[in-house]
Amino acid sequence: MEKEDLTSAVAVVTGSSSGIGLETSLLLARNGIHTYATVHNIDGAFELFDILKKDKNKLPLEVLALDVTDQNSVRTTIDRIVNESGRIDILVNNAGYGLIGALEDIPMNEARAHFDTNLFGAIRVIQNVLPIMRKQKKGTILNISSMGGRIAFPLSSTYSGTKFALEGLSESLSYEVEQFGIKVILIEPGVVRTNFGKSMKKIEKTTKANSPYAKLLEIREATRKERLQTSSISQEEVAKVILQAITSPEPEARYVVGEDAKRLLESKNSMTDSEFKKLMMKSFFKD
Numbered sequence: 001m002e003k004e005d006l007t008s009a010v011a012v013v014t015g016s017s018s019g020i021g022l023e024t025s026l027l028l029a030r031n032g033i034h035t036y037a038t039v040h041n042i043d044g045a046f047e048l049f050d051i052l053k054k055d056k057n058k059l060p061l062e063v064l065a066l067d068v069t070d071q072n073s074v075r076t077t078i079d080r081i082v083n084e085s086g087r088i089d090i091l092v093n094n095a096g097y098g099l100i101g102a103l104e105d106i107p108m109n110e111a112r113a114h115f116d117t118n119l120f121g122a123i124r125v126i127q128n129v130l131p132i133m134r135k136q137k138k139g140t141i142l143n144i145s146s147m148g149g150r151i152a153f154p155l156s157s158t159y160s161g162t163k164f165a166l167e168g169l170s171e172s173l174s175y176e177v178e179q180f181g182i183k184v185i186l187i188e189p190g191v192v193r194t195n196f197g198k199s200m201k202k203i204e205k206t207t208k209a210n211s212p213y214a215k216l217l218e219i220r221e222a223t224r225k226e227r228l229q230t231s232s233i234s235q236e237e238v239a240k241v242i243l244q245a246i247t248s249p250e251p252e253a254r255y256v257v258g259e260d261a262k263r264l265l266e267s268k269n270s271m272t273d274s275e276f277k278k279l280m281m282k283s284f285f286k287d
C-alpha cells in the first residue's frame with residue numbers, strides 16, 4: 001500500500017487492549033488509517049481508553065469488542081465495520097496468549113482453548129474479512145506469529161503448535177488469495193516486553209516441586225527472564241515493522257523482529273536438524 005493511500009484505508013486489529021495490538025492500533029491511527037482497535041473485553045481496555053483520552057479522542061480510532069473465540073462476536077463486529085466503513089484494507093490478527101507446561105500435563109480442554117484463541121481465532125476473523133477484501137480486489141492480512149512459530153522451545157508445545165500451524169496456514173492462504181490482490185504476511189517477533197509473560201497460563205501439575213519437569217521448567221523460566229532483560233524488544237518496535245510491511249510496495253512473506261530472533265533463526269537455518277537439537281539440548285540441560 002502506498003503511503004498516500006493510508007488516509008483512505010481501514011484497518012482491524014485484534015487483541016488491542018495491551019501490548020503489540022494496542023501499539024499497532026495507535027501507530028496505524030497516528031498514520032491516518034481509520035483503525036478499529038478490537039478488544040476481548042471493553043472493560044479491560046482501560047489503558048487504550050486512557051491514551052485516547054489524553055489525545056483528546058482526535059485519532060481516527062474506534063474501540064469495539066471482538067472475542068476471537070466467539071463466532072457470533074467476530075461476525076457481528078466485522079459486519080458492523082463493513083456496514084459502517086464499506087471496506088477493510090488491513091487485518092492484523094494479533095490476539096493470542098502463551099502457555100507453559102509439559103505436554104504430558106496439559107489437560108485437553110486447555111490445549112483446545114489455546115488453539116481456539118491463537119489459531120482458530122485467526123481463522124474465524126480471516127473467514128469473515130475475506131469476502132470484503134475479495135470484493136475490493138485488495139487487502140493485507142498480517143498474522144502475528146512468533147519466533148516460536150519457527151523454533152520450538154521445551155514446555156511450549158501447544159504455543160508452538162498454534163504458531164507453527166499459523167505459519168503453514170498463512171503460506172497456503174497466500175497462494176489462494178494472491179489472485180484477488182490480497183497479501184498475507186507473517187510477523188515473527190522474538191521476546192517482546194508486554195503483558196505476555198504475566199498473562200501466560202501455567203499448567204499447575206508441571207509447576208509442582210515433585211514434577212519430573214521441575215528442573216527443565218526452572219531453566220526455561222530463567223532463560224526467558226534473561227532474554228527479557230538482555231535481548232527483548234519493545235511493542236513499539238514490532239508495531240513499526242507492521243507499519244513498514246503494510247506500506248511496502250513489495251512486502252516480504254515474513255518479518256523477523258529482534259536481533260535475538262534473527263540470530264537464532266540464522267543458526268537454525270545453517271544447521272542440520274540434529275545439530276540444532278544438540279545446541280538446544282545443551283542450553284536446556286546444561287549438566
Ligand SMILES: NC(=O)c1ccc[n+]([C@@H]2O[C@H](COP(=O)([O-])OP(=O)(O)OC[C@H]3O[C@@H](n4cnc5c(N)ncnc54)[C@H](OP(=O)(O)O)[C@@H]3O)[C@@H](O)[C@H]2O)c1
Pocket residue numbers: 014015016017018019020021039040041044066067068069094095096097098117121144145146147188189190191192193194195196197199
Ligand atoms: N510478547 C512476546 O514476547 C511475543 C513474542 C512473539 C509473539 N507474540 C505474539 O504477539 C501477540 C500479542 O501478544 P502481546 O505480547 O502483545 O501480549 P499481551 O499484551 O498479553 O496481548 C495479548 C492480547 O490478546 C488479547 N486476547 C487474548 N484472548 C483473546 C480473545 N479470545 N479475543 C480477543 N483478544 C484476545 C488480550 O486481551 P485480554 O488481555 O483482554 O484477554 C490482549 O489484548 C500474541 O499473538 C503473541 O503470541 C508475543
